[in-house]
Amino acid sequence: MVGTDMTATATREPSARGHGSSRRRRVSGHRLQERRAGWVFVAPAVVVLVVFLFAPIVMAAWVSLLDWNGQSSPFSGDAEFVGLDNYRNLLVDAGLLRGDFMLSVRNTLYYVLFGVTGVTVLSFALATAVNSWVLKGRGYFRTIFYFPAITSSVAISVLFLFLFQGSGVVNVMLSWVGIDGPSWFNDPRGVLHIVLSRFGMDAPPSWLADNTLGGLSLWQWVSGPSVAMCALIALTIWASSGTFMLFFLVGLQDIPIELEEAAAIDGAGAWRRFRHVTLPLMRRSVVLVITLALISSWQVFDQVFILSQGAPAKTTLTPAYISYVRSFGDGQFGVGAAVAFVLFAIIIVLTIVQRWIGRERRA
Numbered sequence: 001m002v003g004t005d006m007t008a009t010a011t012r013e014p015s016a017r018g019h020g021s022s023r024r025r026r027v028s029g030h031r032l033q034e035r036r037a038g039w040v041f042v043a044p045a046v047v048v049l050v051v052f053l054f055a056p057i058v059m060a061a062w063v064s065l066l067d068w069n070g071q072s073s074p075f076s077g078d079a080e081f082v083g084l085d086n087y088r089n090l091l092v093d094a095g096l097l098r099g100d101f102m103l104s105v106r107n108t109l110y111y112v113l114f115g116v117t118g119v120t121v122l123s124f125a126l127a128t129a130v131n132s133w134v135l136k137g138r139g140y141f142r143t144i145f146y147f148p149a150i151t152s153s154v155a156i157s158v159l160f161l162f163l164f165q166g167s168g169v170v171n172v173m174l175s176w177v178g179i180d181g182p183s184w185f186n187d188p189r190g191v192l193h194i195v196l197s198r199f200g201m202d203a204p205p206s207w208l209a210d211n212t213l214g215g216l217s218l219w220q221w222v223s224g225p226s227v228a229m230c231a232l233i234a235l236t237i238w239a240s241s242g243t244f245m246l247f248f249l250v251g252l253q254d255i256p257i258e259l260e261e262a263a264a265i266d267g268a269g270a271w272r273r274f275r276h277v278t279l280p281l282m283r284r285s286v287v288l289v290i291t292l293a294l295i296s297s298w299q300v301f302d303q304v305f306i307l308s309q310g311a312p313a314k315t316t317l318t319p320a321y322i323s324y325v326r327s328f329g330d331g332q333f334g335v336g337a338a339v340a341f342v343l344f345a346i347i348i349v350l351t352i353v354q355r356w357i358g359r360e361r362r363a
Contacts, residue, residue, distance in 0.1 A: 064337035070327070079334075086338035094215060097326075097335065102214040104317040105346075108298055110225035111233060111318070116293040118237040119244060123289065124282075126241060127248035128274075142249075146242035156239050157306035164231045182227045188313030190223030191230065226315035228308050235303055240296070244289045251285035252278070287358035291351060298347050319343040 059074065064086055068079035089097050129135060130142045148156060163169050164184040171181030182194070189197070193204075203209075204219035211218045225233070255278060263273045301320040304310065310317040310325075319339055327336030 060337045060340065063333055064341055066334045068333045069331040070333045071331075074333075082334065086334045087342070090335070090338055090342060099215050100314065100317060100322055101319065101339065101342075102216050103220075103314050104319045104322050105214075106216060106221055107225065107229055107316060108300075108318055110229060111236075111300065112294060112297045114225065114230075115233045115236045115297050116290060118233065119240045119293050120286070120289055122237055123241040123244035124248050124286075126245040127252055128278075130245070131249055131252045142245075145245055148239045149242040151239075153239065153302050154306060156235060157303050160231060160235045161307055184231050185228045185308055186312050187227050188315050190226055190315075192222065192224035194227070226312065228312060228316050232300075232303055232307060232316060235307075236297070236300070240293065244293065247289050247292075248282065248285055251282050255281050283358070287355070290358065291354055294350060294354060295347055298343060298350070319346075 063074050065081060065083055066074055066079040067082050067085075068074050072078045089095060090101055091098065126145050130138050130145065132138075135141065165171075166181075166183055166186075168184075170184075174181040187194075196202075204217075204223070208219040208222065209217050213221060259277055259281075260273055263277050268276065299320055300318050301324065304316055304318050304321045305324070308316040310321060320343065323336040323339040323343070326332045326339065
């Protein structure tokens, strides 16, 4: 009897194991079919990314190692392989290329410092204003503030070119308050240099003029942006604030109204509610806006191309404009690609640093 039961149990166990393994095979086969179907659906997007994004990046990386004039295929072997010489001439060896690149970095640092700060503050203020229930016609003002964002950057740049001419509207308005407006696109002096010249200090201190950093004198680094760069910064702030206003507006509308009401009941005024309730809850939106503004500031090109083309005295040069001029103006596509990759590295490093500084710290 015992032997019969053991035989039956032994007979059932292999059957159960076989049934379980077949079920697992069916499940595995079903998942495999799902994976294949998923790849079929995403394959077009993957092909587009590879062909139009990753492949050009690899090709540009190869071109940055060549002395290529763009007249033949960079893979034909006709272009001379120079290795890291393009990067060495750009960053290490003293010469015109390194001098221009360092000037462009200096100019862009001022552009980022004042442009990102200005657009963040202005867009936050606009979002706060149009989110207030006290303001009537909020939809109208949102449209007006956002309008520059959908306008062609070429049209905006031409408009600012007329506004900041020597006899333009800006200088005319300054004359109304007794200020003799500068020659915006002809004066290469920095803002600090102009201010000091008002007090009779036309020459920089010797310790700033004689010491160098990256091929530029310390005076060139600290003299401030030129008035032409200030015009570019004003253009960026005006044109970009509408876009970033929408990011802040979404964040403001996600803040529960109960928190504002509770703070008001506790006796907090408008400023204290903004500082202790609104601003902490807008941290992620602020970090996002600063990150996007930082990236776009290092990529500025079209405004420089239309307004100044690097003038006066290269005080509005930017890395993107140098890459364009070296590639399509001088036929040095290897140098232009090297500038682009160094610019890419700068953006990545600064973005990581900014994200680390603006991260949420847990207690």
